[in-house]
Amino acid sequence: MRFFTRTRTGRVVLQLALPVFLLWLWWVTSENSTSYAYPPLSDVLEQLREDWMFDQVPTDLVPSLARFSAGYAIAVVAGIAGGLVLGLMPRVQRAAQPVTEFLRAIPPPLLLPFVIVTLGIGNGAKVAVIALGSVWVILLNAVDGVRSVDPVLLDTAASFQLSRRRTIWRVVLPAASPQIAVGMRTGLAVGLIMMIISEMQGSTNGLGYQVLAAQRSFDTASMFAGIIVIGLVGLLVNLGFVLAEKRIMRWYRGARGLLDENEAARPTARRRAAERRTANAAATRDTPSRVAPVHSHLRPTRIRHQEA
Amino acid sequence: MAVLELDSIAKSYGDGPDAVAAIHDVSVAAQEGELLCIVGPSGCGKTTLLRCVAGLLAPTSGQVRMGDEVVTRTPRSMALVFQDYSRSLLPWLDLRHNVTLPLQSRGVGRKERDRMADAALESVGLDGHGHKYPWQLSGGMQQRTAIARALAYEPEILLMDEPFASVDAQTRAELEDLLLDVWSRRALTVLLVTHDIDEAVYLADRVVVLSKSPTRVKESLTVELPRPRDQIRTKELPEFAHMRAQIFASIKEESAHAVS
Numbered sequence: 175m176r177f178f179t180r181t182r183t184g185r186v187v188l189q190l191a192l193p194v195f196l197l198w199l200w201w202v203t204s205e206n207s208t209s210y211a212y213p214p215l216s217d218v219l220e221q222l223r224e225d226w227m228f229d230q231v232p233t234d235l236v237p238s239l240a241r242f243s244a245g246y247a248i249a250v251v252a253g254i255a256g257g258l259v260l261g262l263m264p265r266v267q268r269a270a271q272p273v274t275e276f277l278r279a280i281p282p283p284l285l286l287p288f289v290i291v292t293l294g295i296g297n298g299a300k301v302a303v304i305a306l307g308s309v310w311v312i313l314l315n316a317v318d319g320v321r322s323v324d325p326v327l328l329d330t331a332a333s334f335q336l337s338r339r340r341t342i343w344r345v346v347l348p349a350a351s352p353q354i355a356v357g358m359r360t361g362l363a364v365g366l367i368m369m370i371i372s373e374m375q376g377s378t379n380g381l382g383y384q385v386l387a388a389q390r391s392f393d394t395a396s397m398f399a400g401i402i403v404i405g406l407v408g409l410l411v412n413l414g415f416v417l418a419e420k421r422i423m424r425w426y427r428g429a430r431g432l433l434d435e436n437e438a439a440r441p442t443a444r445r446r447a448a449e450r451r452t453a454n455a456a457a458t459r460d461t462p463s464r465v466a467p468v469h470s471h472l473r474p475t476r477i478r479h480q481e482a
Numbered sequence: 483m484a485v486l487e488l489d490s491i492a493k494s495y496g497d498g499p500d501a502v503a504a505i506h507d508v509s510v511a512a513q514e515g516e517l518l519c520i521v522g523p524s525g526c527g528k529t530t531l532l533r534c535v536a537g538l539l540a541p542t543s544g545q546v547r548m549g550d551e552v553v554t555r556t557p558r559s560m561a562l563v564f565q566d567y568s569r570s571l572l573p574w575l576d577l578r579h580n581v582t583l584p585l586q587s588r589g590v591g592r593k594e595r596d597r598m599a600d601a602a603l604e605s606v607g608l609d610g611h612g613h614k615y616p617w618q619l620s621g622g623m624q625q626r627t628a629i630a631r632a633l634a635y636e637p638e639i640l641l642m643d644e645p646f647a648s649v650d651a652q653t654r655a656e657l658e659d660l661l662l663d664v665w666s667r668r669a670l671t672v673l674l675v676t677h678d679i680d681e682a683v684y685l686a687d688r689v690v691v692l693s694k695s696p697t698r699v700k701e702s703l704t705v706e707l708p709r710p711r712d713q714i715r716t717k718e719l720p721e722f723a724h725m726r727a728q729i730f731a732s733i734k735e736e737s738a739h740a741v742s
Contacts, residue, residue: 326569329538332555333562334584334635344583348574429573429617 213395222399230384235403238380241297242369245304249361253309254354257316258342261350267317278314282307282364283371295376300369307368308361315357319350352426355419362415366408381407484511485671486639490544491534493527494696504530505541506696512639517665517672519682521729522692523736528675529565531697532643535673536562548639561637565644567624571616571631577603578612581631602634603627606660622653626660633664640665642674646681655713658685662711679729683722684711691729694736701732 177184201215226235260267260274285306293299323346331341347354373382385400420427427433493505504527512518522528533539535546537553546553548560556562564570571580581599590598603612606626616624625645632640645661646654658681665672676682682689683705691700705725707716716722 324569326564326566327572329533330562330564330570332538333536333560334587334631335556335558336584336587340587345572348572351574425574425615425617428615431617 210392210394213398217395218398218402221393221395222402225384225396225399226403234379234381234384235407237297238369238373238382239407241300241372241380242304242365245301245368246308246362246365248301248305249307249309249312249365250358252305253312253357253361254316254347256309256313257320257350257354258346260313261317261320262342262346264321267321274310274314278310282368285368286371286375289372290376300372300377300380303372304365304368308365311364312354312357312361315360316350316354319353319357320346322353323349352423355423359412359415359419362411363408366411370404483514485514485548486512486535486673487547488531488535488544489547491531491541491546492543493530493534493539494542503696505534506693506698507544508692508697508699509544510690510699510702512671512673515669515671517662517685517687518674518690519686519688520673520675520690520692521677521679521682521733522697523694523733524677526692526695526736527697528677528692529643531692532641532673532675536560536641559638561632561635561640563625563628563632563640563642563645565647567621567628567648568616570628571624573615573617576613576615577608577619577627577630580616580627581612581634584631584635598634599630602630605633605664606630620653621649622657625649625657629657629660629664633668637670639671639673642672644676645674647676647678654681659713661685662709666710679726679733680717683707683725683729684713684716689725689729691732700736703729 178188179185197215204212204214205216207214260270285303289299289303289306293302327345327349328341331345336345369380370382370385373380374386377383381400381404385397385404388394388396388400424433424437428438488508488510491505491508492503494501494503496502508531510518510520520528520531530539534541535553537546537555537557540554548557551557572583575583578596578599581602582595585595585598600609600612603609606629608623608626608630611619611623616627619627625648629645642661646657649657661672661674662685664670674682674685686705688702688704690702692698693700703725707719707721707725
């Protein structure tokens with residue numbers, strides 16, 4: 175059992191076991207199926223290859239992802255900017271609270287009829303649906319994050335005469351970033367849902383459109399193929415986000431003592447660069463005693479309780 | 483010459499009859515180059531007082547003056563070291579960038595900033611640690627970083643709010659000696675707030691004893707102990723014991739008042 179928890183291969187095997195088993199189960203139970211609702215997996219995979227390798231990639235996948243990226247980017251920028259304004263101005267925040275809470279309480283799919291009426295069914299309208307769907311959770315988390323910045327940090331910034339602008343960029347935003355990241359991650363999921371939903375009404379392309387069209391033309395294999403693609407897109411987008419967050423928020427997990435041994439021992443890119451600089455400077459000065467840092471990345475860097 | 487004057491500082495919270503007076507009336511003047519310690523019983527508003535001095539909090543009445551200027555925000559020539567280093571250092575910046583952040587707003591060039599930061603880190607015994615993050619260091623090293631940040635800022639006055647209260651006794655003694663070392667090497671006026679009588683006597687040129695809240699100045703005692711001071715030899719001196727006892731009695735009297 176230690177194999178599955180202690181080794182890298184073991185962990186990968188452990189995570190792949192269930193998906194492989196389910197695919198196998200799907201394969202054998204559907205193998206001789208004649209039901210139109212449950213086509214053989216072989217047909218689905220054949221359809222997957224036919225539709226998505228790569229005919230519909232430029233016509234459907236790319237437009238979907240483009241609209242999603244634009245909508246999500248707008249939501250992130252607007253959510254953080256709005257979060258800063260409301261978070262830094264408690265009175266404005268209190269005045270706006272009933273409205274933001276109401277808008278957040280509206281289930282995002284209800285935005286669709288509203289947007290269709292006001293903005294129509296073009297790309298812009300779809301981008302708006304995605305942005306409007308995911309902006310609230312980002313906004314409210316950003317407000318929370320900004321409001322809970324440690325007052326000692328703000329005192330520190332004020333005592334060193336940091337300008338308001340610099341205080342916001344260098345102190346408030348980074349301090350609020352873990353909470354903002356939580357909102358962005360939830361917003362990502364909402365955005366993906368809104369991307370699909372926006373393509374199910376008045377659309378001529380996109381992932382959601384293709385799945386709905388396949389279902390309506392009784393092409394169940396194609397429908398399943400589309401669902402698989404959507405699932406994979408969601409998986410990869412989330413994975414990308416988590417990996418980026420892990421890297422950018424390394425300090426946060428470090429500060430909370432959540433880095434595991436491997437991570438703590440691995441020097442950051444910035445640190446490696448710093449060590450290279452030190453080494454180069456030392457080499458040009460030709461002072462042997464200063465060359466030592468060249469090899470210091472080989473040593474574990476976890477020095478939590480060491481006192482100078 | 484007094485570089486920093488607290489003139490009848492009072493601070494109360496709330497309005498009208500419900501107002502709670504935290505600080506009743508505190509007047510203190512710090513002379514240039516002086517190491518002044520302020521001690522008082524717990525809960526006597528030491529931190530409130532220091533925040534007023536730094537211009538982070540407006541006193542209800544009275545004023546803080548540096549020379550001819552009334553302090554309404556932290557003056558350029560003043561730097562603070564907070565008690566809680568883990569909350570006043572920025573965990574997303576490495577030590578060097580923690581130290582250089584205040585210098586950026588002053589338009590110091592990047593090369594010069596790095597040089598100043600490295601020099602400041604070296605002066606607190608942290609040379610070679612510049613690219614580490616605060617959370618990779620012990621509490622003592624983090625507070626050294628906070629001191630380095632204040633020193634790199636090149637202040638004339640250093641305000642310290644119970645700077646050594648969150649570290650163990652051994653580290654505390656080291657940091658006290660570090661402070662005496664940098665103070666003796668620079669033209670620096672230090673105003674240090676503490677609840678630790680031994681620390682105050684060991685460090686100070688003069689100790690100001692505060693009453694319990696609502697706070698006023700109880701007494702101001704000049705410490706005649708010879709410098710350089712030494713953790714063992716200075717604390718063995720009869721004068722040290724005498725001074726310590728005197729302040730202790732004074733504060734104990736306050737606590738007794740509080741109970742009765």
